[in-house]
Amino acid sequence: MKNLYMKDRHKVGLTLGKFAPFHKGHQLMIETAIKEVNELIVLIYDDPIINIPLSIRAGWIREIYPQIEVIEGVNSPNDSGYTPEIMKIQEDYVSEVLGNRSITHFYSSEPYGVHMSAALNAVNRQVDISRNSIPISATKIREDAFKNKKFIHPVVYKDLITKVVLLGAPSTGKTTLAEKLAVHFDTQWMPEYGREYWENHQVNKRLTLEDLLKIAEIHIEKEDALILESNRFLFSDTNAITTYLFSLDYHGKALEALENLAKTAENRHDIIFVCDTDIPYDDTWDRSGDVKRKEFQQTIIEDLNARNLKYYLLKGTVDERIEQVSKVLTAPENNKFN
Template identity: 55%
Template sequence: MGKKCGLTLGKYAPLHKGHQFVIETALAEMDEVLVIIYDCPEITAIPLTVRARWLRKLYPTIEVIEAWDGPTEVGDTLEIKKKHEEYILKKIESKIITYFYCSEFYGEHVSLALEAVNRLVDSERKTFSVSGTKVRQDPYAFRKYLHPDVYRDLITNVVFLGAPSTGKTTIASQLAKEYKTVWMPEYGREYWEQYQVNRRLSLSQLVEIAQGHLEREETLLLQANEYLFTDTNALTTYQFSLYYHKTVASKLVELAHQAISRYDLVFLCDTDIPYDNTWDRSGSTNRNIFQKQIKSDLILRKIPFFILRGDLNTRISFVKNILNRYQKYRNLLDLFYD
């Protein structure tokens, strides 16, 4: 018996357990599995590279073929069928496909074009009653059908930066309540209260803060409903390191660099609110200096950010206006041109 090679395809927008069931069935039955994944900007803003990354991470043995120029028409006409068949044959090049895996109507005509066995999998959706359309409409409601790596990539991570006593905690917690989701408190404050000696932390302890914050943030991304509101990040810890030690540990430099692309929206809370002079803070003068340093760092790193000014209600209204217009994976500048 010759080598059994299976092919399946889709948009995976997003990848859900129904898709995974088809792929895993093919993996269990075939010697080799190919997956064609289509670009589909008309359906989802999630880039093809992100969706392909899910497949490669979850199924490292499959061959993922990215179809950037694939046909977008969907239907059962002879013309549409022919376009898809010709494209698929072109993408697989000289590969001999023996089984075509899918759960859709097109299994019959595609398998005929491939001269392969039409292997229908759960076509009546009895195993997994889910569809990409349903998930796109409400990912949180259908989260049980999504792998954690997929779900976390659907959450909009909103971070609030600023010097001490600029309202970050208040606004993050309040927005989480209004949007019925979770928020990420500043781990550095908790750590500082437990481990500080004479109001100072070592370079290695600042690294532990950044790492601990990141770990908790990853956990909360899986619990979030559409948004995670995050109070500070590694960029703040980086600035504290410079302030107190005039240097930064290499690992913290790396974590701060990762923060450049980690957050979908960045808000800088301004200093135009009264300073709360608690025992753990170093005064309003230092607050103003620290604020300038954070803002300068964002500009030098070329991180787009919005400045929040005014009272709590004004700030929350501003954030809500941005969230109402924002779409994850969309060009941020589009907010200003709609």
């Protein structure tokens, strides 16, 4: 058995897993290793049945622990168990990934630490294998991340929430639908900040270029805060793309910073819904008429197509739209822990 401390030797630690998702139990293991070794490697296994990409899972660890090396285990074996054949497959894969690198300490909180450390000729460092210090598992988090979010780092949690945005011209039912969807799914919704800002700052029904940029920036800040309070989904009324299109409509141009936020918004939300104009127009004093509604709706759809963004068109009553949204959100391809 190797001496755990080996004071005169450069100590290299290794741990591995799917980290689906990465949680505070994993953090305890990594932080224990950081204290004990000079260099730490984390090998992340791929898994075709997990909808959270390998790169996202690797990104969590890189962001939280920038000082350690993270290896993305592309084409990693999916076999699990403790038969001689399966253990040999796992050992050979790890050996191939490491190449000629020598490991002095193998960290795990699972029984496989015994055979893997022996294969690596490394110290077997099993951390909190009984889960007494951090009573959580990835399985429990997959079952209910919201209930167990105290065990999840904010960097990770924000990626476990499916971000849904509702787009559409004024008076297409976005606000009502977003609010009711939040109730239906027991989660949060982000109101259109531009409406609040417009009511307090508009002059002759107009906002400046700088106003529109500020609307987009603050909307994003508020949305980010709500993500950490959300349960599975966050429903947002409008995004920076719509604000950008309003700027073009009002002024014929937009500030470069707003244009950049609109570009970023292309990948900000996981699912895009567009509320159709098939509901009666609500002709309030702050709106520009049904003709303008239909024109702006067409502008939104053309812009989404130009950006090559997938979207779902919602029609019918509020209840019918909720049913349409529910069908999309519960589809297997939209389940991050499929």
